[in-house]
Amino acid sequence: MKKKTIKRVKKLGRIERTFYGIVVLLVVSFPFTIVFLQATLSRINVQVEQVKKEIKTQEKKNQSLSMKINELASLDKIIEVARDQGLSYNNNNIKSID
8 A cells, every 4th residue: 555645734823924914015015105105205396396486486576676676775766756855965965974
């Protein structure tokens, strides 16, 4: 008679099952994590570009206002406003202190 060889399957212990479960979970969740991180990065890049656009717009406004200030502070404008208000500009009355 022939001897029958019986292969016994070794059952996995609790630690091995937990370890394999964690590995499978990591392998399955890794692609989702990558996609999520890429989407988050993309959203942040869009926000950065919007802030840059707002900064450029504000810089243009600031430059325009600075030009208006310089224009209004010019001597010609001061004389014009003084005349409109009934005042006169007399350079001889101005004294400089050194």
